[in-house]
Amino acid sequence: MLRINKTLIAALVLLAAPALYADRYERTFSRTQPYQGGRISIDHSMGPVTVHAGSGNDVRVHALIRSSDGEIGKDINVTVSPSSASGITIRTEYPDMHFHGNFSISYSVDIDVTMPASAPLLVHNRFGSVDVTGIHAASEIVNAQGNITLRDSRGTQRVENSFGSISVENSAGDTTVQNANGNVRVANIDGTLGVTNRFGSVTATDTHNVTIRNGNGSVDVQGVTGSASIVDSFASVTVSNVSGDLELHNENGRVEVRDIKGRASIKNTFAATEFANIGRDLIVSASNGRVEGSHVGSGATITGSFDTISVRDINGPTRITNANGNVTAVDIRGNLNIDSRFGLARAELIKGTLDVDNANGGVTATDVSGGVRIHTSFAPVLLRTIAGRVTVENANGSISVSDLRGACADINLKTSFASIKLDVPPNGGYHVDARTSFGSIVTAIPILMTSKSDNTLSGTIGNGACQLKLETANGGITLE
Numbered sequence: 001m002l003r004i005n006k007t008l009i010a011a012l013v014l015l016a017a018p019a020l021y022a023d024r025y026e027r028t029f030s031r032t033q034p035y036q037g038g039r040i041s042i043d044h045s046m047g048p049v050t051v052h053a054g055s056g057n058d059v060r061v062h063a064l065i066r067s068s069d070g071e072i073g074k075d076i077n078v079t080v081s082p083s084s085a086s087g088i089t090i091r092t093e094y095p096d097m098h099f100h101g102n103f104s105i106s107y108s109v110d111i112d113v114t115m116p117a118s119a120p121l122l123v124h125n126r127f128g129s130v131d132v133t134g135i136h137a138a139s140e141i142v143n144a145q146g147n148i149t150l151r152d153s154r155g156t157q158r159v160e161n162s163f164g165s166i167s168v169e170n171s172a173g174d175t176t177v178q179n180a181n182g183n184v185r186v187a188n189i190d191g192t193l194g195v196t197n198r199f200g201s202v203t204a205t206d207t208h209n210v211t212i213r214n215g216n217g218s219v220d221v222q223g224v225t226g227s228a229s230i231v232d233s234f235a236s237v238t239v240s241n242v243s244g245d246l247e248l249h250n251e252n253g254r255v256e257v258r259d260i261k262g263r264a265s266i267k268n269t270f271a272a273t274e275f276a277n278i279g280r281d282l283i284v285s286a287s288n289g290r291v292e293g294s295h296v297g298s299g300a301t302i303t304g305s306f307d308t309i310s311v312r313d314i315n316g317p318t319r320i321t322n323a324n325g326n327v328t329a330v331d332i333r334g335n336l337n338i339d340s341r342f343g344l345a346r347a348e349l350i351k352g353t354l355d356v357d358n359a360n361g362g363v364t365a366t367d368v369s370g371g372v373r374i375h376t377s378f379a380p381v382l383l384r385t386i387a388g389r390v391t392v393e394n395a396n397g398s399i400s401v402s403d404l405r406g407a408c409a410d411i412n413l414k415t416s417f418a419s420i421k422l423d424v425p426p427n428g429g430y431h432v433d434a435r436t437s438f439g440s441i442v443t444a445i446p447i448l449m450t451s452k453s454d455n456t457l458s459g460t461i462g463n464g465a466c467q468l469k470l471e472t473a474n475g476g477i478t479l480e
Contacts, residue, residue, distance in 0.1 A: 025073030029063040031080045038087025040119050045092060045126040047108040048146070053117035053134030059088050060114040067107035076109060087119075120155075129164070138173075147182075156191075165200070183217070192226075201235070209244075218253070227262070236271075254289075272307075281316075299334060308343075317352070326361075335370070344379075353388065362397070371409070380418075394418070398475070404428070408466040419475040422468075429462030434470040434477050443479040 067073030075095035275293035299316035371388035387406035
């Protein structure tokens, strides 16, 4: 005689083919109890549970008991406790199993419960699915090794599962979902939503005030009334249409964020980060992954490393910090500050001042309405269409400035081991101080000189109202 535990029994139940029941034991169980209040509790295993709301005030239980062994099937029972003010308990009871060297025996019980919609519900199940529809009171559903479906509920809902999927749809109350090793899908939640999962994806659509914690599974959130807080790892995260603020932290997975009406804070590592249409302030912290985005309603602070940063259409002051990657900023309607190294910094259409600190990377700026300050080394600086003060400090890299606009503003250009070229505005008035060593100074515009040599030039252009200071070593200076 061989005795095995229920875990092995469950495995045999799940693996057994329906044909095993064809000529074996099968019976039904039915019971009706009047509902007097309290909670409806279901304690079940080895089969599916179906619960739906009825129109009356009774609790009706129907069960289908099947077994490939008649003796075992007769010993399987479904009990329904007497109705009381504290509620009704429905329980499935199985006999201790004994086998005579035969491992092909299988059995299961299908439970179907009709209950008042207003009654609270508690379901515990193992090795089977759970399907609940139309409950209008607080419920708790706990399952393992089977899928859970919850539809058209009201009140506070708590759903927990493992090794199976969870689907919640049309929940008019606060909803908490916890899963492991299975996907989660929620839709139309008219209350706060909290989801915890691992080793499975999470999809949430048309919800309120969402909090999601996931790992090793993708997250897709669309349509949130209120705020959203998301933490994930080792998978992608996609978020769109959030009416409030967004807090997102991901690791080792791509991030795509769109249409956030409030603030957005995004952290990511080792994958690309993309954003578009952020209503208010934006903070992005990323490393080892590309950052790309557009359309921010107010200021932005973006930090990255070891990849490119490219942003456009930001309506407010913007600060970008990057290391070992290029930076591109276009159409910034506010002051722009770029701090980078080992990469090219490019700015275009800046409605404010531009401040760039770079190292071992070139700087290109075009169409800046305010002043420009550039500090870099070992790379060229190219500036065009600047309407304010220009200050450039470079080392071992050339400087070229052209098409200066607006009123007279001071110009201070300094480098070493490279040339300086400046297109002087035709109506500008400057006091000129240019000097170099081991190079020449060439000018194609009239200057009232006070002193000149092969390596220095001092004088006045026009009324001399602004300062023009040019300095290099081992490079020439050209004024055009």
